[in-house]
Amino acid sequence: MMMDRRAYISVVFSILVCLVVCVSAQSTISLVQVSPPTGNSYAPVPVTNTVNQYDIPAGSNLIVACGESETSLRYPTNQFAQFDRFGLGTRVRVSTVSTGDQWTFDSLKYYDTGVIECYNTADSNNASLTSSVYIFVYDPNEPLYVPLNTSGSTGSISVTVKKDEYVPCLPTHSSITFTLSLLGRLVLPNAATLDNTQGFKLLQKPPLLPPVHLQFHLRRHWSHWQCYYTCYYCRLTYLSHHCLISNISLPSPVVFPSDGKHKHLAGEDLQLNCTIYGYTQIRLVDWSYPAQSCDIQPSNSCVGTQDRVTIQGPKILPGGTDVSDILTLTNLQVSDSGSYQCKYQPNTQMVYSDSASVEIRVLPGPFVKVVVTDEESEVEALAGSSVILMAHVEAIPTLTVQWLFNGKSVSGNRFMSNSRSTGTPSDYEVFLTISLLSIEDAGTYTLLAKSSGSISDQQDIQLVVNVPPQIMVSYVYESETVSVMSNPHTTYFQLYKEVELDCTVTEGFPSPQLSWMWQSCDNTKPDCIVDEVAWQTLPTTLSPSTTTFDNSPYFTSSSSSSQSLLINAERSGWYQCLAENGIDSPAMYRIFTVVSALPSSSKGIGFSTQTVQTASQLVVGDDLHMHCHVARFECLASQVAITGSGGVRYTQGQAGVLWAENDNSYILSVTLTGITRNMTGNRYLCGCNSKTSDVMLTVQEFISPFWALQLEPKANMTAGETKTFQCKADGQPLPEVTWYKDDKKILNDSTTVVLGRNSHSLTIYKATLEDSGSYSCVGTARRSPPIYSNFTLTVTGATAKLKDGEIAMIVVLVLVVIVIAVVITICIVRRYCRKKYTVNKLHNISSNHSIPIWS
Template sequence: MLRILLSLALMIVTIDGQLVMEPNLNQLTKKVGDEVAIYCTNQGTTGQPEWTGPDGQVIGTINGGGSSHLFVEENTFDRETKLQIVDLEREDEGTYTCRLSGSTGQSIQIFVFEDITFTKQDEEQLQAFEEFESASIKCTVRASPSPSIEWYQGGVRIYPGGRYYIDPNVGLTISNITRDDEATYTCRAVIRSLSESKSMDIFVDVQVPPTWLFEPSDETRAVGSSVEFHCRADGDPPPDYTWKFKNNIINYDGVKYTSRNDGEYFTINNLQKSDDGSYVCEASNAADTISGAGELTVLDPPRGNEQQNETVTEGQTVRLYCTVVQGEDCKLKWFHDGREMVLGQQPTNSRIIIQESIVDTQLTLTITGVQRSDGGGYTCELENEVGISNVTHYVLVEYEPTINTTITRDQVFTWVGNPVNVTCHWEGYPTPKVIWKRGGWRLNSTDAVFYNFGNGSSSAEVTPTELDFGSYVCEASNRIDTNTHTIDLVQAFVPSEPLGVTRGEVTSTTLEILFEVPLDDGNLPITGYRVEYWVQYEETNTMMDFFNETEEIKLINLSPSQTYYFRMAAENDVGFGKWSENATAKTITYRPPRAPTIISPDVSSSPFQYELAWRAPEDNGGSPITRYVIRHALVLDPTVEEIPSYYEEQPVNSEARSHILYDLEKDKYYYIELFAVSGLGDGEPAEKIIKTAQGTLDPTVPPTSLLGVVRNVDTKIVVAVIVAAFILILILVDVCCYLVNDCGLLMCLCVQCCGKHTGTHEVDVELAADYSGFKNGAEIPAWSLDKIGGAVTTNGSDVTEKATEPTESESLMDGRTI
């Protein structure tokens, strides 16, 4: 019996060993929706494999008990049976066994998981919350096995604590959420056992209810005008604006109603009384809606009574009225000559009284005993909240003609053949009629050309002959009276000759002329003089100069050692008069130049320099100036009378008219001497004592160059800087000699004081390199260095040197031996 059982068991094992499963796995993990295909092949000689499900039932083919979801396919030729599961479901999870009839077979366990799905992704990717509330950010996930949820913001994981609370059933809760929390958050679902994860980004919009920045304000406007209301609110998202009137939403038609800036600004055009009322601005966003109102008052613009023009005669009484024809709440005022008039008697004219005839409606202006000075415009001004209206009423005062003698001349001068205007200026109302008379007879168009100007003047243009000089009468008439004024037309002549013409100061090249004015100016002011001059014996070669009446009469650019004849004639508007008697003068011989004229100030604007300016000499002595010479010297006393012998001298070219003296000392006096030099020698000197400024440079005058800055520095400082720089250069050169060639002053000091050789340049470089990375006081690490001619070692604290004299065969880096 035992033998039979052992044989049966051996047979079963042999049968199972003939089954091959692909894939050859003990378990298989798949997700819902996948397809599964598992092959089982009998490599024995007989038998078709079969598949059983988790319930132990044999799985049939599609037509043999299986379903389109779960079935097998049999390949009898190859003795192969395939298990096929289509659209895998969670219920398909379990152990599936492939066997031969009567055997235990081989099994594979299929695990089915549900993939991670964000079931409300569309509605949860954007979530909005009101600022300062407790916000729960939802993330709905479906998966099997159940996943764990992780939260991230900006790539950083969020852990529970503080303002954050994480509930698997609720999501991420942020207490007291603010605008700073507005961001994109990441919800990540993780199935750890399967190493599966999936993420969804959620934008959290923190909404802020609107709050007013500008509420609509009350407005008052005139009928026919426009008004613009403005409201503005802050909120997140930015609020939308709606305008209402009498609880009705206003539709913008582009004509009566317009808006801009997305409704912040609202305009009403062509205002009418019916537009009076309250206009409401509503600002709304997803969080809330607020409203504010502005009151509109529409008024008629002011309008006064028509212009009133009153004509009166001096001494009468006149009344002007300022009346409101249109407009509410008007203020009434009278103005005259640009000044506001007061109620009652006027402070500057007691004859003018203003009374309020009808309260807020009419002001009456009364002038008693009218005088001509009362004539002119009186302006009535009406003003209310929406406008100003002005109407000017005129008072025209009739009075007799008068001649304005302040601007009308009694005499007019001219000469034969020269046209002239004889003008009379008049006043009067009604406008006078003006005629011109001479010798009792009215002039006509053959006697003169007449001009009557609207500005209150009349002219008779006369081109006189010898017979036309005399008195002309201007006669002005109106219905009140007639007045006349006489103007004498006086004949003018050329002036008589100048008197006492003689020479004044004479130099090598100049001649001053002295004279007295003519006895007779010809009835016109003298405008200038003409001088004619010539060299003796050369009367045919005359020269001419002209001078106005204020100029000094001086001839220039004359020749030295020459006798000149000259004469003068005066000039007025008629022309040049008679020549004076001839006078004579002789220029002096050739000589050095006269002194230049120094025109620069006594005090320098700079403490260390001075700009000397001058004019060229009037007399160069008959020879061209070749250069200027400037001498200057420091003096202690500003009263010295001549330049000290220790002066500094600088030549300047002949075209120069200024020169800067540098390297001066501040707050000091300097004696300056300037003279011109010609081919005849040194000229007369011009002298001046100047003082340099105190303190530093004038901050308002920046140096124009680096050289200018250097020159403004004290000389002692410059010398000190140069010496210090020279010493520094010597030290640098000596150090270079010490390091490169083992020579120099520093080399000698080392040998004499320390009794040591310096070693080679190579060692110095290595030492420098070792020390270069450490600051003073830093610990120096232990190191060891062999060098030519000796060894240096250190343990970090003690340094010893074993010096050996190199032989002549041991050459240094520079090829020399010690």
């Protein structure tokens, strides 16, 4: 009777809970397409007053589209789910349309209840969530979904939850609402809050499970109290519950040396603290340590406890929430090195234990060790900055350090040494700060660390000081060396004069790479603006070459730290010396070479050399471009003018007058068009106030260029021969003559080819077979096509001639042969004579004496 009454009370209690919390809900947002199970006409039902939530029947197929700016989709089921049924590789991309990608999900199940998310990049793990939709997949047989219950049936399951975590009870329909009870008592809203898409979030730390014997008693007598937490839910008149047993995770112990030292010297004492935070129902704390094994088998190298160990026993600390136990080991031995472990057990009703350990090292005597990582062993820094060199040092019991530079102790206000503990006793970080670095600071720095007595250790650190490049630029013109101080620098050269540009590296590490660049200017314009894309790098050819550069520059010397460039002043242009070593910005100097800008005697005021030359050779119908250059230090800009015959005056701002200025000068330009014969003798002044320079016009009738002296069509030379060829062009204006060989312009090279005055003659010194070819003398003049005088040169090999040395050697050899022949002849004659004398003597003896006869 009592049991029936209790069961009746339980049912009534459950119904009251449902009536209190049951509500209904609906919403509005569109999905691309929902295909319900066959025979069931259904559209997704939006959840009222809730953004992006839909009720969809189980068995439906779903198509979802992300927006135009969203390029990836993710379908994470509830955080407690054991698997993601629509994870990577299981989603199917239907198509890519103008509004974004579309994705399909087939045959939805009740456990597919969850959120669908769209991201702004393909990598959703590193992207921003841009939109999402939550779907309830309703199955009448499964109104409540607990993700860990993969069998799909209601019942008791076990899950570990803590404060601020969720108890996973999820409805499969938006109209299903539920509540949570603990052993039959409602916990809302005091102990938990409800999130329809997450479950219940616990606001308080769950209590421990009831003792085992009490759990068994509850299961036997109260069926609806068989679970620790119970999720109640209802839909319409349907009432059910789902049970969850909450396992509470007990804290792990923490063990640490009381003085923080993990390394000790033999003979010192050790004290270890084992603390359990946030839990006091401790039955016992058990210690294990290396000396325990020595108690069993003691030896000279393994000393047992021998009353050296004291264990305090677990005690509740002030505050009443934590428990601590302390182990003390005196007179440490080297054999005491190893792992020290503490292990605790809670009350007798719980089968549970947890442990923690700490490593302790016992050293026989003072110790020091310097450690420098690979990254710290070589340091690069920029000159002028500061750098910090660092090393790690382990020392017991004391530490002293000294920094050395290339073997000598560092000193000076720019060096500062300090050290700090890493938080662990005997471990240090040692620093050396060097400020205002220079290249002289590069080298080997040594940290010498010492402990007690003579124990020491050291490590080296290499410091590389990078220095941005610096260069010095100068030029040699008419035997005078001029240093370039301003950047950019403008200088004036005369036509056909040789100029040597010198660029030298003054500092830089690594060694800078030098290069010269060039770009030309139009001589008819008063100023030249640098075009950054028009630079041409000059080849480092250490001899004249027929390059395509108008000024025909070439290098007279080149090394890693210096380059000298020789140019023939034929045309205005920019030269740039660039030094690069990858450190900071490149060093760069720019020189604007204004060719034919002013005569040498102009002293900063005058018409350009080209203006003067053209004015002396005008012909009827010409246009004269007059460029008046005035140095800044001579006049004010408003005073610069060109004054002509008859009082005509040209100044800045007038129609048809061009004005330009640079760092050094003002340039006023005007063009006289349609030159006539009666303008001969007209005089024009360039300058300001009384500081002027003039030019006089000479106008003649136009005479087409012609050859006053032509070349023979064929010429022959013998190798080693020197010969001069002449051609002379005439006309009005006087033509300019240029020489070509095989269609390439000939340069003036004093060792092989010399061009005569006004280029009317060509001298070839000591001809070689390579000098054979087609030569052209080309005359060019304004308002007329060029004229040509051509010849073909053939160089043949010279007849072999003996050199003086060779002749002398032959004479010597002949004389030696003659001497030898004479000597041999004398010897033969003397031998013959001696032999004849001996024969004659014997003959005489035989004639004067008779030979005796014996009987």
